[in-house]
Amino acid sequence: MLDIRGLNKQFGGLHVLHDVDLSVKKGEVVSIIGPSGTGKSTLLRCINFLEVPTSGTITIDGLTISPEHCTKQEIYQLRHKSAMIFQDHSLFENKTVLENIALPLWSAYGYTKAAAREKAESILEMIGLADKRSAYPYALSGGQQQRVGIGRAIAIEPKVMLFDEPTSALDPSLVEEVLELIRTLALKHATMLIVTHEMNFARNVSDRVIFMNHGSIVESGTPEEIFLHPSDPETQAFVQKSVHRGGPLVL
Amino acid sequence: MLDIRGLNKQFGGLHVLHDVDLSVKKGEVVSIIGPSGTGKSTLLRCINFLEVPTSGTITIDGLTISPEHCTKQEIYQLRHKSAMIFQDHSLFENKTVLENIALPLWSAYGYTKAAAREKAESILEMIGLADKRSAYPYALSGGQQQRVGIGRAIAIEPKVMLFDEPTSALDPSLVEEVLELIRTLALKHATMLIVTHEMNFARNVSDRVIFMNHGSIVESGTPEEIFLHPSDPETQAFVQKSVHRGGPLVL
Amino acid sequence: GGGDTTSSSQPSAPTESADVTQAQTESETITLKIGTHGSFSPYAFVDENSDDPQGFEVDVMNEIAKRANLEVDIQVAEWNGVFGMLDAGQLDTIACVVSPTDERREKYDFSEPYLRMDIGIGVQEGQADSIQKLEDLAGKKIGVNAGGQAMEFLESLQDQVQFEIVAYESPASMEYDLALGRLDGIYESIVAILQAQGRGDCPIEPAAMDPLTTSVCAYPFVKNSERNAEVITRINAAIKEMQEDGTMMELSMKWFNLDQVTI
Amino acid sequence: MNFDIEYVIRVFPTILKYLPVTLEIAFLSGAIAMLLSVCIVLLRRVPSRILQAILNFYLDFFRGTPVVVQLFFLYYGLAQLFPIFKNLSGFSAAVIGLSLNASSYMSESIRGAVQSVHRRQTEAGLACGLTHLQVMRHIVFPQAAKVAVPTLVNDFIGLMKSTSVAFVLGVRDVMAQTKMLGGSSYRYFECYFVAIIIYFILTKLIHCFQKWLERKLDVTTRKEGAACSTSEA
Amino acid sequence: MNFDIEYVIRVFPTILKYLPVTLEIAFLSGAIAMLLSVCIVLLRRVPSRILQAILNFYLDFFRGTPVVVQLFFLYYGLAQLFPIFKNLSGFSAAVIGLSLNASSYMSESIRGAVQSVHRRQTEAGLACGLTHLQVMRHIVFPQAAKVAVPTLVNDFIGLMKSTSVAFVLGVRDVMAQTKMLGGSSYRYFECYFVAIIIYFILTKLIHCFQKWLERKLDVTTRKEGAACSTSEA
Numbered sequence A, B: 001m002l003d004i005r006g007l008n009k010q011f012g013g014l015h016v017l018h019d020v021d022l023s024v025k026k027g028e029v030v031s032i033i034g035p036s037g038t039g040k041s042t043l044l045r046c047i048n049f050l051e052v053p054t055s056g057t058i059t060i061d062g063l064t065i066s067p068e069h070c071t072k073q074e075i076y077q078l079r080h081k082s083a084m085i086f087q088d089h090s091l092f093e094n095k096t097v098l099e100n101i102a103l104p105l106w107s108a109y110g111y112t113k114a115a116a117r118e119k120a121e122s123i124l125e126m127i128g129l130a131d132k133r134s135a136y137p138y139a140l141s142g143g144q145q146q147r148v149g150i151g152r153a154i155a156i157e158p159k160v161m162l163f164d165e166p167t168s169a170l171d172p173s174l175v176e177e178v179l180e181l182i183r184t185l186a187l188k189h190a191t192m193l194i195v196t197h198e199m200n201f202a203r204n205v206s207d208r209v210i211f212m213n214h215g216s217i218v219e220s221g222t223p224e225e226i227f228l229h230p231s232d233p234e235t236q237a238f239v240q241k242s243v244h245r246g247g248p249l250v251l
Numbered sequence C: 001g002g003g004d005t006t007s008s009s010q011p012s013a014p015t016e017s018a019d020v021t022q023a024q025t026e027s028e029t030i031t032l033k034i035g036t037h038g039s040f041s042p043y044a045f046v047d048e049n050s051d052d053p054q055g056f057e058v059d060v061m062n063e064i065a066k067r068a069n070l071e072v073d074i075q076v077a078e079w080n081g082v083f084g085m086l087d088a089g090q091l092d093t094i095a096c097v098v099s100p101t102d103e104r105r106e107k108y109d110f111s112e113p114y115l116r117m118d119i120g121i122g123v124q125e126g127q128a129d130s131i132q133k134l135e136d137l138a139g140k141k142i143g144v145n146a147g148g149q150a151m152e153f154l155e156s157l158q159d160q161v162q163f164e165i166v167a168y169e170s171p172a173s174m175e176y177d178l179a180l181g182r183l184d185g186i187y188e189s190i191v192a193i194l195q196a197q198g199r200g201d202c203p204i205e206p207a208a209m210d211p212l213t214t215s216v217c218a219y220p221f222v223k224n225s226e227r228n229a230e231v232i233t234r235i236n237a238a239i240k241e242m243q244e245d246g247t248m249m250e251l252s253m254k255w256f257n258l259d260q261v262t263i
Numbered sequence D, E: 001m002n003f004d005i006e007y008v009i010r011v012f013p014t015i016l017k018y019l020p021v022t023l024e025i026a027f028l029s030g031a032i033a034m035l036l037s038v039c040i041v042l043l044r045r046v047p048s049r050i051l052q053a054i055l056n057f058y059l060d061f062f063r064g065t066p067v068v069v070q071l072f073f074l075y076y077g078l079a080q081l082f083p084i085f086k087n088l089s090g091f092s093a094a095v096i097g098l099s100l101n102a103s104s105y106m107s108e109s110i111r112g113a114v115q116s117v118h119r120r121q122t123e124a125g126l127a128c129g130l131t132h133l134q135v136m137r138h139i140v141f142p143q144a145a146k147v148a149v150p151t152l153v154n155d156f157i158g159l160m161k162s163t164s165v166a167f168v169l170g171v172r173d174v175m176a177q178t179k180m181l182g183g184s185s186y187r188y189f190e191c192y193f194v195a196i197i198i199y200f201i202l203t204k205l206i207h208c209f210q211k212w213l214e215r216k217l218d219v220t221t222r223k224e225g226a227a228c229s230t231s232e233a
């Protein structure tokens, strides 16, 4: 479904992504973990060409694009196959909560306005924000914004979902709900790439976990492999610390 | 050190904070937990009058202010006694990382420019961003931005620190570091109010945990009391879910 | 007094002009679009009572039209625009104190002159004696209306006597400045100076000296046009006739109370 | 200064009579200029060197050179070169000229405002599958509008005042009439006073509309917070 | 059209001679107006009804009524009422008048840009202990600058062109001289052509400066990202 080959990204002199190769099968849920500033967000942003890669190819659902020769049309097509949840939520500031979810549906995905509204309403129910329907983003709490961001992405029902820390502003019970949501989506064969700092979440949600460091994929495996038997020393150190912090909660 | 009496905040018709009373002693570290949209951020914002409360009084370090009669000067004084870490980081977008930390020092806290720079440099070392010294916020990753936000607040060495989810964008090893940092600050008798969604973090860092729901303080107690023996059913339900999610990590 | 004498000659005018029109009966009526100034009182101006221009120029033009079998449509526009319209063929000629200088003759054909303009020095009221001869200008600050040859003439005086020249966009501002004492004198048409004096809001008067220059005014036409040549011939005939039968003088006295038509 | 208030009253209607001309030219040109400027702002992002060079020339020419001159060349220059333009009325030429002129600076005002919309908003739109044009239409322009209003209103008021240059084409508006009356009666103070009153009232009305519009468009910031900051400053 | 290129060449230096006047008035008034507008923008936040009413009047009067009229009243009206103003030179009066005039619309341009800075930036500054003024100075104005540049440049170019109204006070600038020469030779096309060239070159230079400034002030957005969007649009 998603295939990344030899992806490099440089910001001026800063080489952020080094020859990243990654294949994700249809319906697979892949978590990306790794230290801050390692290039996880940049990777997601390159996948839908919000950031033009320096080199490499991106293939989603049979459409292959490389930065050397890609037309505007191809980039639009590529983006139509994915949806993204941003680390900073990035809601449309001039649109109400409902419109934030409905706008992409009717403007880019062929829904009628009425159908888009209806769908948006149902999504709002799901994320528990029906009463904030007509609020503008500035009047939302951090967690509410994040949920709208999630709602906007899942409403699109894309082939590939790119989640950049989708639970960072959520309290544990909401994290649980997002987990449920992702499981439901996975059952519907949505392919998901999730950047997260919450190891528990990564462990519970994913078919595969990828550990990135310094712009490269260091290790990739099942949650058990990565969290319990990491082979790479860097992974080991990272997972070690992650689990160490404060120790597991004891009831 | 910090004393809040009968604090109410309404946004138009929306009553967000209901008669909040809260006292924090000098050097105490208090965590605030609670579901999304409950008014945690609003509470912090009211404490330094970024949001003018509808009614109630705020006392920090002997200075009492109420919305009915407060002068500009008093509000400035109040703000001088605290520093804040924002949920969305809110770095100064026109300033480099170094300047973000140095600016408040020389413009509001009487440092010379050289001394401010020096201090900023040392803070940068501490948060591991010395190499990003001259980067502008747009070029930082989420975690890097959050660390700069933390650095900017601690550089001020205020009487009271208001942390709004200071670790949301950080990976576990950095969370650990922030934990250390807070402990060090607590030793220096800084008073801290920390809104967080990470229960482990709350548990490990705080002298006292406060559970907020629907704009009121529902329960307040030691981490053990709140997490292990919550008396209020709402708290119980919240903590239950939090701990439930995926269960503790097993090594 | 003068007004009476000229008006007494009016009845005779139609009879004389009848001959001319007879001579031109075969020739068809020519329609002319004529541009003029909207605020050059008393030559051509509009006021609060009428949107159509009036003044000496308008009266003269209408009279010429009558005699030369022309139909005229007189319009006002910004002064510089009027010349653009002329060049672009949207106007046939301009009726407002246009002097045929050599430079302008390169560009336009002119009719015979029909109006004289005496230009001299104006000073604050009561100081007419302060400037009596050219030498008195030395060291003075003299205002002039921009864009005419008046300006060029003043500049040419600089060889004989040194003084400061300040150009103005509108005569009003320089008259105000003179009255306010910001200028020592202005170089303007005697008609305008007298008019300002007559209005009473701007205490100035002509200096006690003869006009420094006299320029003549004529109608400019775009060159190389047969039609224009025909029009010029007809206009010239009408002007001559009006000068001879006193109509010109009559209009001069009506608007200027001064002879400005003896060329 | 012997200010003749009676004359003011007498002359008022004769000047006011030309208000429709001023307003017609201003609103017509303003509307056309807005359309043009939006197009220009959109074209600004097309990566063609030639197109950008043309747009730069357009911008520098129309915002840089005096309007009178532009009108003069448009009306008289073109008419001399291409005879069909002789049939262009002064009014039409004024509207065309002022539209082109206004579009040049309005496009810059809009471009400035568009730049103020955070790039993340565009990114979010693109990631949601919108095209660049859709992002502009639904996200960027609406957010830029609030920022652009004060400057566009400035531009419009400027346009309204500049209709007087149409007098160079023989089209008489409020100011042209004012100047003309002042010039012939030499009662400049009185005539200008009338003009001041008319323009001032017009501007006041536009200003009220501006305030209403700014309030209406302001959905992206905490109004309450803003109020608080005012009461503190 | 018998366009006399020789005359153009002959007349060029006599018009260019007045460029310093244009530039002096424009830069002086521009600088004063910038200062005034920043003050006005700051005063706009003071919660005093009277002050706000005064500022509104100032704004409506100076941006709404024609500059000529303002200069006329300033120079002739004041001098008739208060004799000390008789000593005011035309140049000074022009600079004062144009400064006041320009400050009115520049202040709106700046206000618009200031509004575009996200309120969170102000909040962050206030929470860090800065005063409102400091927040304005270090955070808001620098961020607003990028947004304001295109409109302020518009305003400045407008100011540069409007120096010609000073001619009503007897101060001759490029455009006044152009009109005057046109008026005496009746070669308006040629004279205007010279003016166009001079103003066009000036504007081109200012535009280059504008581009440089915009690039320099643009530290808050992803330049690379922006480049990418251009290549796509």
Ligand SMILES: Nc1ncnc2c1ncn2[C@@H]1O[C@H](COP(=O)(O)OP(=O)(O)OP(=O)(O)O)[C@@H](O)[C@H]1O
Residues within 6 Å of the ligand: A011, A014, A016, A035, A036, A037, A038, A039, A040, A041, A042, A043, A087, B138, B139, B140, B141, B142, B143, B144, B169, E222, E224
């Ligand atoms: N526009 C940019 N210009 C220059 N450098 C950039 C830019 N965007 C990101 N970077 C740099 O690239 C690196 C990777 O950033 P990225 O946002 O991908 O990190 P991340 O893995 O998502 O980190 P985090 O977990 O903290 O969000 C960082 O060092 C960052 O400073």
Ligand SMILES: Nc1ncnc2c1ncn2[C@@H]1O[C@H](COP(=O)(O)OP(=O)(O)OP(=O)(O)O)[C@@H](O)[C@H]1O
Residues within 6 Å of the ligand: A138, A139, A140, A141, A142, A143, A144, A169, B011, B014, B016, B035, B036, B037, B038, B039, B040, B041, B042, B043, B087, D222, D224
């Ligand atoms: N400016 C505002 N105008 C109107 N309503 C607001 C405004 N700011 C916040 N609210 C509302 O107030 C409530 C509390 O918001 P707040 O940001 O304090 O929540 P929170 O406890 O911090 O939540 P989270 O954990 O999701 O950040 C929310 O329902 C929010 O929608």
Ligand SMILES: [Mg+2]
Residues within 6 Å of the ligand: A040, A041, A042, A087, A164, B141, B142, B143
């Ligand atoms: Mg990231």
Ligand SMILES: [Mg+2]
Residues within 6 Å of the ligand: A141, A142, A143, B040, B041, B042, B087, B164
């Ligand atoms: Mg919050």
